[in-house]
Amino acid sequence: MLGFVIQRLLQAIMVMAVMSxxxxxxxxxxxxxxxxxxxxxATQDLxxxxxxxxxxxxxxxxxxxxxxxxxxxxxxxxxxxxxxxVLELIGGRLPATLELVLISVLSATVLGVSLGVYAGYRPDSxxxxxxxxxxxxxxxxxxxxxxxxxxxxxxxxxxWLPAGGRGDxxxxxxxxxxxxxxxxxSHIVLPAINLALFKLAMMIRLARAGTREIMLTDTIKFxxxxxxxxxxxxxxxxxxxxxxPIITVFGLELGSTLAFAVVTExxxxxPGVGKLIIDSIGVLxxxxxxxxLILVAFLFVLINFTVDLVFALIDPRIxxxxxx
Amino acid sequence: MSxxxxxxxxxxxxxxxxxxxxxxxxxxxKLEQGEIMGLVGESGSGKTVTGFSLLGLVDPPGxxxxxxxRLNGTELxxxxxxxxRRRRGREISMVFQDPIATLNPMFTVGQQMRMxxxxxxxISGRAAAARSxxxxxxxxxxxxxxxxxAYPHEFSGGMxxxxxxxxxxxxxxxxxxADEPTTALDVSIQAQILATMRTLATETGTSLIWISHxxxxxxxxxxxxxxxxxxxxxxxxxxxxxxxxxxxxxTQGLIASLPxxxxxxxxxxxIPGTTPSLLSLPPGCPFAPRCPRATAxxxxxxxxxxxxxxxxxxxxxxEPA
Amino acid sequence: xxxxxxFWSEFRxxxxxxxxxxxxxxxxxxxxxxxxxxxxxxxDMTGLSLMDARRPPGFVGSGGYAHVLxxxxxxRDLLSAILYGLRISIQIGLAAGGVxxxxxxxxxxxxxxxxxxxxxxxxxxxxxxLSFPAILLALVLVALLGQGKGQLIGALVAxxxxxxxxxxxxxxxxxxRKDYIxxxxxxxxxxxxxxxxxxxPNCTPPLIVVATVQIANSISLExxxxxxxxxxxxxxxxxxxxxxxxxxxxxxxxYWISVYPGIALIILIVAINIVGDQxxxxxNPRLRK
Numbered sequence: 001m002l003g004f005v006i007q008r009l010l011q012a013i014m015v016m017a018v019m020s021x022x023x024x025x026x027x028x029x030x031x032x033x034x035x036x037x038x039x040x041x042a043t044q045d046l047x048x049x050x051x052x053x054x055x056x057x058x059x060x061x062x063x064x065x066x067x068x069x070x071x072x073x074x075x076x077x078x079x080x081x082x083x084x085x086v087l088e089l090i091g092g093r094l095p096a097t098l099e100l101v102l103i104s105v106l107s108a109t110v111l112g113v114s115l116g117v118y119a120g121y122r123p124d125s126x127x128x129x130x131x132x133x134x135x136x137x138x139x140x141x142x143x144x145x146x147x148x149x150x151x152x153x154x155x156x157x158x159x160w161l162p163a164g165g166r167g168d169x170x171x172x173x174x175x176x177x178x179x180x181x182x183x184x185x186s187h188i189v190l191p192a193i194n195l196a197l198f199k200l201a202m203m204i205r206l207a208r209a210g211t212r213e214i215m216l217t218d219t220i221k222f223x224x225x226x227x228x229x230x231x232x233x234x235x236x237x238x239x240x241x242x243x244x245p246i247i248t249v250f251g252l253e254l255g256s257t258l259a260f261a262v263v264t265e266x267x268x269x270x271p272g273v274g275k276l277i278i279d280s281i282g283v284l285x286x287x288x289x290x291x292x293l294i295l296v297a298f299l300f301v302l303i304n305f306t307v308d309l310v311f312a313l314i315d316p317r318i319x320x321x322x323x324x
Numbered sequence: 325m326s327x328x329x330x331x332x333x334x335x336x337x338x339x340x341x342x343x344x345x346x347x348x349x350x351x352x353x354k355l356e357q358g359e360i361m362g363l364v365g366e367s368g369s370g371k372t373v374t375g376f377s378l379l380g381l382v383d384p385p386g387x388x389x390x391x392x393x394r395l396n397g398t399e400l401x402x403x404x405x406x407x408x409r410r411r412r413g414r415e416i417s418m419v420f421q422d423p424i425a426t427l428n429p430m431f432t433v434g435q436q437m438r439m440x441x442x443x444x445x446x447i448s449g450r451a452a453a454a455r456s457x458x459x460x461x462x463x464x465x466x467x468x469x470x471x472x473x474a475y476p477h478e479f480s481g482g483m484x485x486x487x488x489x490x491x492x493x494x495x496x497x498x499x500x501x502a503d504e505p506t507t508a509l510d511v512s513i514q515a516q517i518l519a520t521m522r523t524l525a526t527e528t529g530t531s532l533i534w535i536s537h538x539x540x541x542x543x544x545x546x547x548x549x550x551x552x553x554x555x556x557x558x559x560x561x562x563x564x565x566x567x568x569x570x571x572x573x574x575t576q577g578l579i580a581s582l583p584x585x586x587x588x589x590x591x592x593x594x595i596p597g598t599t600p601s602l603l604s605l606p607p608g609c610p611f612a613p614r615c616p617r618a619t620a621x622x623x624x625x626x627x628x629x630x631x632x633x634x635x636x637x638x639x640x641x642x643e644p645a
Numbered sequence: 646x647x648x649x650x651x652f653w654s655e656f657r658x659x660x661x662x663x664x665x666x667x668x669x670x671x672x673x674x675x676x677x678x679x680x681x682x683x684x685x686x687x688x689d690m691t692g693l694s695l696m697d698a699r700r701p702p703g704f705v706g707s708g709g710y711a712h713v714l715x716x717x718x719x720x721r722d723l724l725s726a727i728l729y730g731l732r733i734s735i736q737i738g739l740a741a742g743g744v745x746x747x748x749x750x751x752x753x754x755x756x757x758x759x760x761x762x763x764x765x766x767x768x769x770x771x772x773x774x775l776s777f778p779a780i781l782l783a784l785v786l787v788a789l790l791g792q793g794k795g796q797l798i799g800a801l802v803a804x805x806x807x808x809x810x811x812x813x814x815x816x817x818x819x820x821x822r823k824d825y826i827x828x829x830x831x832x833x834x835x836x837x838x839x840x841x842x843x844x845x846p847n848c849t850p851p852l853i854v855v856a857t858v859q860i861a862n863s864i865s866l867e868x869x870x871x872x873x874x875x876x877x878x879x880x881x882x883x884x885x886x887x888x889x890x891x892x893x894x895x896x897x898x899x900y901w902i903s904v905y906p907g908i909a910l911i912i913l914i915v916a917i918n919i920v921g922d923q924x925x926x927x928x929n930p931r932l933r934k
Contacts, residue, residue, distance in 0.1 A: 015773070136918060140861065140911070140915040140917075141914070142865040142869055143869070144868070144873075144885075145868075145888065145910065148895065148903055152900060152903075152904070156896055156898070156900075163896070217425060218421075218425040218426045221381060221420065222420055222488065223428070224381055225379055225381060225413065225417055225418035225492070226412065226417060226439075226443065226492065226494070227414055227443045227495070228413070228440060228443040230409075232439060236439065237428055240428070240430040255777075256780075259778035260780060262781070262784065262873070263780075263872075263873065282874070289785070296781065297777075300776060304776065315429075315430065316430065316475040317429055
C-alpha cells in the first residue's frame with residue numbers, strides 16, 4: 001500500500017511539473033501584457049522600468065526558472081492589475097468557488113444516483129422515462145442558458161430568489177461560508193442548481209446504465225436465487241458495485257465543475273475564482289491566469305490521487321493488487 | 325411418498341419485438357427426495373430457462389405463460405413475488421455456471437453468506453459465522469474460519485464454485501438447481517465437484533437438478549435423466565435404462581455421438597441438421613425435420629407418454645428393452 | 646436489405662428520434678437559405694438604426710416590416726440575426742467537429758497500429774487532456790489566440806480531438822488484437838490497406854456516435870465562449886453573443902433579446918443529441934433484444 005502511494009505521489013509531481021511548463025509557455029508566449037499595465041501615452045523610460053520590474057526583459061526560460069523557484073516558495077507573483085500577490089487574490093476568492101462546487105456536485109451525486117438507479121431498475125415505468133427525458137435536456141442545454149432562465153424565472157418574474165452575489169456569510173475557522181445563513185443560502189440556491197444540473201444529468205445516466213448492466217449479471221441472479229430481498233440487493237449489492245464508476249466520475253466531475261463554475265459565476269456574479277479568471281483573461285493579467293491554471297491542475301492531480309486511494313480502499317481486488 | 329418437486333406442462337415464453345420465443349414449451353417431470361436428476365439438451369433447448377422458471381426468476385420480457393410447479397405440495401406459478409422470495413434459498417436454490425460471475429467481488433465470503441442467512445430471519449453474527457463455517461467445511465474448503473474473511477478473487481475457480489454451493493445449501497433447501505456448475509472448470513476439478521455434490525445430496529437429503537449439455541458428465545451423477553429438445557422434454561427415465569436403450573430418436577442420436585460409445589478409430593456419429601430456431605417453430609414434432617424415422621404422423625405434436633418408469637414424446641419410439 | 650436500409654428502418658421506429666432528425670434537417674436548411682429568407686442582413690451595420698433597438702416582437706420598424714421576434718440592442722431584426730447566427734453555429738460545429746474527427750481518428754488509429762513508444766506517447770497526452778475540462782482549455786486558447794472564426798475553431802479542435810482519438814484507439818485496438826490483422830500484417834499487404842480496409846471500418850460506428858455528440862458540444866461551447874465575450878467579433882453575432890447582448894436587458898423585462906436566440910440554440914442542440922442518442926443505441930449490440 002505504501003509503495004502504491006509513493007508511486008502515485010511521484011506521478012502527481014511529474015504531472016505538475018509538466019503542467020507548469022506548458023501553462024507558463026502557453027500564457028507567456030502570446031500577447032504583450034505591458035500594454036495593459038502601462039498607459040499608451042507613457043514615456044519610454046517608464047515603459048522600460050515597468051518591463052524590468054515585471055521581469056519581462058529576461059529570456060523565456062529564465063523567466064520560467066524564476067517563476068518555478070518562486071512557485072516552490074509559494075510565491076505566484078503579483079497581479080498586474082490589482083497589484084497584490086496572486087496567491088492572496090485567489091485565496092480570497094477560492095472558498096466561494098469551492099463552496100459552490102462542493103454543494104453542487106454532492107447534491108447532484110446523491111440525487112442523480114437515486115434517480116438513475118430507479119430509472120435503471122424500472123426502465124419501462126413512465127417515471128423512468130420522464131427522468132431520462134429530463135436528463136437529456138440537462139445534458140444538451142448549455143449551462144449559461146439554464147442560468148439565464150433560472151434568473152428570468154425565479155429572480156425577475158417571481159422575485160423569490162436574488163439574481164446574484166453571495167449574500168451574508170459566516171466565518172468558520174476564518175473561512176466565509178454562505179450556506180450557513182438564510183440570506184447566503186438564498187443566494188447559493190440558483191447558482192448551485194445551475195451548476196448541478198449538468199452533473200445531475202450525467203450521474204443519472206451513469207447510474208442508470210450501471211444499474212441496468214449489473215441487474216442482468218449472474219451476481220444479482222445468484223443473490224435472488226439465495227432468497228435475498230430486492231431491498232437488500234439494491235442497497236448492498238448494487239450500490240457497492242456501481243460505486244466504482246460513480247466515484248471515478250465524481251472525482252472527474254469535481255474538477256470539471258470547477259471549470260464550469262467559470263460560466264455560472266459570471267452569470268450570477270458569484271465572487272469566486274471563475275469570475276476572477278474571466279476578468280483576468282479579458283485584461284491579460286498573466287500571473288493570475290498562470291496561477292489559476294496551476295491551481296486547477298493541482299486540484300485535478302489531488303482529486304485523481306484521492307480517487308485512486310479511495311478505490312484501493314473500497315475495491316478488494318485493487319487493494320490486493322497494490323500490496324503485491 | 326409424494327415428490328418434492330412436480331413440474332407439469334410448463335411453458336415460458338419471451339415476448340420480443342421479433343416475435344414470441346417459446347424457450348420452454350411443455351416441460352414435465354417429477355423429483356423425489358434426495359434424487360439427482362439430469363436435465364440434458366443442446367444449448368438453446370430451454371434447460372436454463374426451465375431452471376430459472378422453477379425459482380420464478382425469469383427476466384422480462386420472459387414470462388411463465390402456462391403450467392404448474394409444485395414444490396413440497398405448494399404451487400409456485402402465480403405466487404406473489406414476496407412469497408416466492410421467502411422460498412428461494414430456503415426451499416429451492418440455484419448454482420450457476422460461472423463461479424467468477426456469481427459471487428459479488430466487493431464482499432467477503434463471510435459477508436455474502438451472512439446476507440443470505442439474514443434474508444430468512446434475523447440471526448446473530450456469531451451464529452451466522454458458525455453456520456457459514458459449517459457449510460464451508462461441508463463443501464470441502466480448507467481452514468474455513470479464516471476463509472470467511474477472504475474475498476472471492478482470493479479463491480480458485482473450483483473453490484469459488486464450492487463457496488457458491490455452500491451459499492445455496494445454507495438453509496438446507498429441498499431442491500438445488502445446478503446450471504452447468506462445472507462447465508467453466510478444469511476437468512480434474514469438475515470430477516471433485518461432482519463427487520462433493522453427490523455426497524452432499526445423499527447426506528442432506530437434498531434433491532438435485534443437474535442441468536448440462538454434456539450427457540457423459542450427467543450420466544455419471546444422475547439417477548434419472550430428462551432430455552430436452554426445442555423447449556420440450558422428449559424423453560425421461562432412469563439413467564441406466566436410457567443409456568442402454570434410448571427410445572426417442574433424438575436421445576439415440578445424442579448417445580450415439582458420445583465419444584465413449586464409438587468404436588475406436590471409427591468416425592463419431594452426428595445428428596443431421598441444426599437446432600431449430602425457437603422463434604418460428606413449425607407445428608408438429610420439432611425434431612421431425614432431422615429425424616430418420618419421421619412420417620406423416622409427425623405433423624401432429626407428440627405428447628410425453630409414460631410407460632412404467634420411462635416416458636417418451638414420439639410417434640415412433642424404439643421399443644424399451 | 647442493405648445495412649444502411651436496415652439501419653434506417655430501425656431508426657424510423659423511434660418517433661422522437663425521427664422528429665429530431667426532421668428538426669435538424671429543417672434548421673440546417675433554414676440556416677443555409679437564411680439570406681433568401683430574412684428581411685434584413687444583420688451584419689450590414691449601415692442598414693441598422695438605433696431607433697429600432699430593443700423593440701418587442703411585432704414592432705414595425707423603420708424598414709417598414711414587422712420584427713416578428715423583436716430587435717436587439719443594435720436595432721437588428723432578431724429573426725434575421727438568429728438565422729444568421731444559426732449559420733455561424735452550424736459552420737463552426739461542423740468545421741470543428743470535422744477537423745477534430747480527422748486529427749483524432751488519425752492519432753488514435755496510429756497509436757493502436759504502431760504500438761510501442763508512439764502508442765504510449767500519444768495516449769498519455771490524450772488521457773492527460775481528457776482529464777482536463779474541455780471548456781477550460783478552449784477558454785484559455787481563445788484568450789491567447791485572440792478573436793476570430795479560425796482561432797475559435799482551432800481552440801474547439803484542440804479541446805475535442807482527444808475524444809475522437811480515445812474512441813478510435815479503443816475500437817482499433819480491440820480489432821488489432823484479432824488474429825486476422827496479425828495475419829494481414831504477415832502477408833505482404835501494405836500497411837495502408839490494413840488500416841483502410843480493416844481498422845478504419847471498425848472505428849466508424851463509434852466515431853459517428855462521438856461526432857454527433859461533439860458537433861452538438863462544439864456548438865454549445867462556441868455559444869458559451871461567445872456568451873463570455875471570448876468568441877466571435879461583435880460585428881457578426883453568433884447565437885451566444887446575441888444572448889449575451891440581451892442579458893443586461895433581461896432584468897428590465899426585455900426578455901426576447903436573449904430568449905429567442907436561446908430557444909433556437911437549444912432546439913438545434915437537443916435535436917442533434919437525440920439523433921445521436923438513437924444512433925448510439927442502434928450501434929450498441931448489448932442493448933439489443
